[in-house]
Amino acid sequence: MTPKPALPHNSPSIDEHLEMHRRMVVTRELERQLGALHKAGVTRGPIHRCDGQEAVGVGATGALEDRDCVTTTHRGHAVYIGKGLAPRRILAEILGRETGYNGGRAGHMLIGSPVHGMMGGNAIVGASIPAATGMALSAQVLGEDRIALATFGDGAAQTGICHESMNIAALWKLPVVFLLEHNEYGLTAHASTQSSVADLYIRAAGHGMPGEQIDGNDVVAVFQAVARAAARARRGDGPSLIEARTYRMEGFSTSDVGGYQSDEDLARWRARDPITLSRAVLVEALGEDRVMDVERAAAETVAAAAEAAQADPPPHFVPHAPSDPRAFATEGR
Amino acid sequence: MAIMRYAEALNAALREAMTADPSVFLFGEDVADYGGVFKVSRGLREAFGDRVRDTPISEQTLAAMAVSASMTGLRPVLEIMYADFMPLTLDALVNQASVYGYVWGDEITLPFVIRTQGGGGLGTGAQHAKSLDSFVAHIPGLKVVAPVTPADAKGLLLAAIQDPHPVIVLEHKRLYNTRAEVPDDQGPVPLGRARVARDGSDVSLIATSRMVVEAEAAADRLAESGISAEVLDLRTLRPLDVEAIVRSVAKTRHAVVINEDWGFCGYAAELSATIMEHAFDDLDAPVERVATRDMPIPFAESLETAVIPDADVITAAALRALA
Ligand SMILES: Cc1ncc(C[n+]2csc(CCOP(=O)(O)OP(=O)(O)O)c2C)c(N)n1
Numbered sequence: 001m002t003p004k005p006a007l008p009h010n011s012p013s014i015d016e017h018l019e020m021h022r023r024m025v026v027t028r029e030l031e032r033q034l035g036a037l038h039k040a041g042v043t044r045g046p047i048h049r050c051d052g053q054e055a056v057g058v059g060a061t062g063a064l065e066d067r068d069c070v071t072t073t074h075r076g077h078a079v080y081i082g083k084g085l086a087p088r089r090i091l092a093e094i095l096g097r098e099t100g101y102n103g104g105r106a107g108h109m110l111i112g113s114p115v116h117g118m119m120g121g122n123a124i125v126g127a128s129i130p131a132a133t134g135m136a137l138s139a140q141v142l143g144e145d146r147i148a149l150a151t152f153g154d155g156a157a158q159t160g161i162c163h164e165s166m167n168i169a170a171l172w173k174l175p176v177v178f179l180l181e182h183n184e185y186g187l188t189a190h191a192s193t194q195s196s197v198a199d200l201y202i203r204a205a206g207h208g209m210p211g212e213q214i215d216g217n218d219v220v221a222v223f224q225a226v227a228r229a230a231a232r233a234r235r236g237d238g239p240s241l242i243e244a245r246t247y248r249m250e251g252f253s254t255s256d257v258g259g260y261q262s263d264e265d266l267a268r269w270r271a272r273d274p275i276t277l278s279r280a281v282l283v284e285a286l287g288e289d290r291v292m293d294v295e296r297a298a299a300e301t302v303a304a305a306a307e308a309a310q311a312d313p314p315p316h317f318v319p320h321a322p323s324d325p326r327a328f329a330t331e332g333r
Numbered sequence: 334m335a336i337m338r339y340a341e342a343l344n345a346a347l348r349e350a351m352t353a354d355p356s357v358f359l360f361g362e363d364v365a366d367y368g369g370v371f372k373v374s375r376g377l378r379e380a381f382g383d384r385v386r387d388t389p390i391s392e393q394t395l396a397a398m399a400v401s402a403s404m405t406g407l408r409p410v411l412e413i414m415y416a417d418f419m420p421l422t423l424d425a426l427v428n429q430a431s432v433y434g435y436v437w438g439d440e441i442t443l444p445f446v447i448r449t450q451g452g453g454g455l456g457t458g459a460q461h462a463k464s465l466d467s468f469v470a471h472i473p474g475l476k477v478v479a480p481v482t483p484a485d486a487k488g489l490l491l492a493a494i495q496d497p498h499p500v501i502v503l504e505h506k507r508l509y510n511t512r513a514e515v516p517d518d519q520g521p522v523p524l525g526r527a528r529v530a531r532d533g534s535d536v537s538l539i540a541t542s543r544m545v546v547e548a549e550a551a552a553d554r555l556a557e558s559g560i561s562a563e564v565l566d567l568r569t570l571r572p573l574d575v576e577a578i579v580r581s582v583a584k585t586r587h588a589v590v591i592n593e594d595w596g597f598c599g600y601a602a603e604l605s606a607t608i609m610e611h612a613f614d615d616l617d618a619p620v621e622r623v624a625t626r627d628m629p630i631p632f633a634e635s636l637e638t639a640v641i642p643d644a645d646v647i648t649a650a651a652l653r654a655l656a
Contacts, residue, residue, distance in 0.1 A: 044456030044634060096456070096633030107458040107632030123460040124418070125390045158389035186390060188367040194389045260367065317639035323628035325597035 010227035012062065012220060014285055018294060020062045020082075020219050021278045024054040025295050027078045028275060029302035030087055031250070034094065034108075038254040042310065044096060047108055048075040052217075052249030055274035056181045058082040059222025060149060060244075063230055069119045069135040069148040071128040073181075074109045076121035079151055083118040085111070088305035097312035104315040117146075125186075126159030128152050129178065133165040136176035136233070147175040147233040149226070155186020157203075158194050166239065170207040173238035177229040180241065181216065183248040188260050201243035209239050216244030217274040220281070246274075334516055340509040342483035342519075343373045343448075346490035347410065351381050354408060357494060360386045360395065361412030361448075370414060371450065371509050396422030396447065400430045400499075403445035408494060416451030416503065417463045430499045431474040442497040443474075448490070450504040452543055452593055453641045457506075459629040462637070464593040466541065466600045469501045470570045476524055477570040479503040479542040484515045485568055488522030495521055503570070505543040525569045527577035533563030536587040536651045539578060539604055541567050544591045544623075550644035555651055562651060570600060578604070579612045586617040587654040591647055596624030621650040 012020065031049040038047060050057065057078025061070060072079040080090050085101065093100025094108040101113050109123040119135060122128045132150030139146045156162060157180050169176050180200055184191050192198070204211025210232070214225045222244055229240035247269035251258045282291045337345070351357045359365075359374060365387040368375030378385040388395055392413060399409040413419055426447075434443050453462035470477045476498060480486040486504070493500035530545055531552055538548040545566040552562035565581050567574065582588050590604035601624045608620050626640045 045458060045461075045632070096635070104633030104636060105459075105629075105631040107456070109458055110460070110632075123458060155390045158391060160391060160393055186362075187370070188363050189387050193366075193387050314635040315633050317631075317636050319626065320628035325627050 010224050010231065012223050016062065017220060018282060018286065020058050020223065021282055022294050022298050023058045023081050024219060024275050024278065025298040026087055026302055027054045027058065027081045029299045030077055030081065030090065033302055033306040042095065045107065046253035046255040047094065048253045049250040050075050050078050052269060052273060053181060053183055053246045054078045055219035055222055056216045056244045056246055057151060059219040060151065060179050060226045063223045063226040064149060067117055067146045069117045069132065069146065071119050071131040072121050072151045073128055073153060073156065074121060074123045080111055080118060083116045085113055085116055085118060087302050088308055091305050091309035092312050095309050096314060097309055098315040099312040126152065126156040126161045129156065129162050129165045132176050133169050133174060136169065136174035139175055147177065147230055149177040149179055151179045151181050153186060154180065154182040154184065154191045154200065155194060157200050166207045166241065169239040170209045173236060175233035176239045177226060177233060178239060178241045179226065180243045182243055182245050185248055185252065187252050201241055204241035209241060211241040211243070213243045213245060216246035217272050217277060219274060219278050334514050336512050337483045337515045338509065339483045339486050339511050340371055340373050342487040342515050343490055344375060346487040347374060347377060348380065350491060350494040351377065351384065356406060357408045357410065358384050359410045360388050362388055362390055362414055364412050369412060392418050392421035393424065396425035397429060399445040399447065400425050400443065403443045404433065404441045408444045410446045410448060410494060413447055413449040415461050416449045416465050417460050419449055419465050419468060422447065423468065426469065426475060427472050431472050434474045434498060443499050444497050446493045446500050446502060448502040448504060450506050452505040452507055453630050453637060454507055456632060456634060456637065458632045462630040464542065464625070466503060466570060466592060466594040467598065470600055474499065475571065476500045477503060478524060478568060479570055480568065481508065481542060481545045481566050483513045484519050485522055487515055487519045489568065492521035492524050496524060503542060507543055525572045525574055527574040528566045528568050530564040530566045533561040533585065535561045535585055536589060536654055537563045537565055537581040537585045538589050538591060538647060538651065539565045539567065539581065540591040541570060541600065542593060544593050544642065547642065547644045548591055548647055551647035551651060554644060554648050560655065573607065575607060575611055578607060582608055582612040583615040586615055588616065589621040589623060589647060589650045589654055591623040591642065593625055593641065595627050596622060597627045599624050618654050621654045623647055623650050
């Protein structure tokens with residue numbers, strides 16, 4: 001038997017941690033800008049903010065390579081930022097501008113940037129899971145050195161396609177990481193009304209893959225868990241399930257009238273804000289000035305991005321030739 | 334007579350049906366404690382307890398359970414939050430519900446209802462703005478209704494719940510807050526009967542769901558040019574009120590068929606073919622078809638408005654038919 005290659009280091013360096021911190025702050029500022037823009041009536045349709053959950057998307061993508069594919073949900077802003085997408089073009093997309101990543105066609109839930117391995121938010125609950133599983137299949141069959149990671153919510157974890165994806169991935173040892181972002185709610189319904197078991201990582205056992213529960217508000221813990229699972233996937237040992245426990249601090253979306261999240265829960269989780277937790281560690285290691293400089297710069301980046309994006313032009317409509325059902329109808333276009 | 338919002342009228346129908354018949358059971362995502370994301374089931378959990386249930390996000394299973402529970406005595410009303418999620422229910426409809434009502438004949442009935450809502454124009458993006466009317470209207474054994482007015486919302490939902498066969502109720506997200514009078518004694522509206530929303534003599538605008546509202550606006554505009562347009566609100570998409578269509582076309586001799594689903598193989602195509610088969614000799618001009626462009630619905634306003642038909646598009650189609 002050939003020995004397994006040594007595990008890569010799975011703790012972030014202090015510089016990596018600082019960069020993840022910056023990305024969390026960028027994400028938070030982005031959410032705040034969106035909240036303000038929504039109030040000002042500048043946005044269209046509901047927007048799903050991830051305030052309080054930034055450590056999951058940012059920590060997970062921090063542990064991946066650029067070539068790795070990530071799929072996310074309707075609440076994917078931290079993943080977009082974590083995957084290295086530019087705030088300016090994200091905001092432009094969310095505001096329906098020509099300069100957005102997808103020219104205003106996608107909106108905030110469907111942003112994709114394949115060159116970044118950002119293979120889409122997805123507004124069909126659960127659909128991010130088989131999507132990443134299929135991307136892992138292509139890597140395995142083509143012999144490419146990349147893995148896939150799906151982020152999905154505790155609501156999505158109850159869908160049939162979640163279980164079916166896990167079964168197939170474990171059966172074929174596909175290089176995929178299932179990252180369950182447990183924020184206690186699926187839309188307005190608490191997790192306790194969605195599943196008879198409170199701990200969802202135990203479902204991994206039923207598929208013969210490792211499962212663990214982690215503190216989803218600790219960006220380093222998320223990085224470490226995903227790095228372990230990613231290494232396992234790269235070795236060809238198959239999928240893992242990580243249940244990252246976190247909490248949704250804002251409503252389901254900007255159209256949520258709220259009222260169903262308790263004040264105690266909100267206060268308890270606010271005290272465990274992922275940015276506050278991360279800042280404390282970094283200030284200890286690097287000093288307050290350095291960390292605050294990074295935070296200030298992050299906020300400025302987003303404010304400038306929001307201003308620039310708002311000044312961008314709306315897209316001009318062009319028919320989608322490949323969708324046209326009539327032969328020859330698109331000639332000359 | 335009370336002025337009601339469309340959503341309130343649906344709520345009234347559910348409340349009445351659940352009061353009258355203890356076998357009526359309501360389930361779906363966020364329908365119980367929250368009262369539905371469009372507020373249609375507000376207050377029903379409080380009134381009917383466990384007969385109103387929140388479910389996990391499991392559309393495929395929920396639809397299959399609605400089918401089988403209805404075979405065994407329950408009258409389930411399942412809410413599928415967006416019509417865009419209806420494809421997840423299709424096996425239950427096309428391979429289960431459609432089949433058993435035929436092969437087992439009179440030994441079973443399938444009195445379930447699926448309520449869903451479609452339509453675009455609010456910037457909800459490609460996965461939350463479609464009208465997939467033809468997906469369900471295509472299936473033998475199903476009935477499909479699409480109320481436009483609050484009174485019809487109540488009446489058609491009552492009729493749907495009482496019907497011994499599967500009924501799909503297609504609501505529209507942009508109608509929930511519209512208000513109109515609903516008679517205090519508004520009872521079931523018979524399935525399969527169209528409604529003349531406006532009398533006219535020059536051209537028939539035959540429309541479904543919220544496109545009726547756009548057709549009425551188009552009729553206003555046409556009236557300014559001295560053209561009298563009749564607006565026919567089909568109300569039931571299947572079974573189709575062929576007689577009402579033929580009656581209108583025989584009178585006006587010009588027809589525009591309008592539906593918010595995609596055009597190719599879409600519901601409007603069925604209407605056009607129906608006119609060809611039953612009223613060809615009455616026509617003075619080819620039927621004009623108005624539907625959503627054959628492409629995904631884009632997010633940005635400048636793009637979305639170019640894809641979903643409105644009064645302008647309908648007016649232009651009517652003028653082409655009359656040219
Ligand atoms: C198939 C499908 N069903 C229902 C919905 C409506 N919906 C959107 S988000 C959501 C809740 C999702 O909960 P979860 O997966 O926990 O994600 P979270 O919103 O908490 O991030 C629901 C029911 C949908 N988008 N897709």
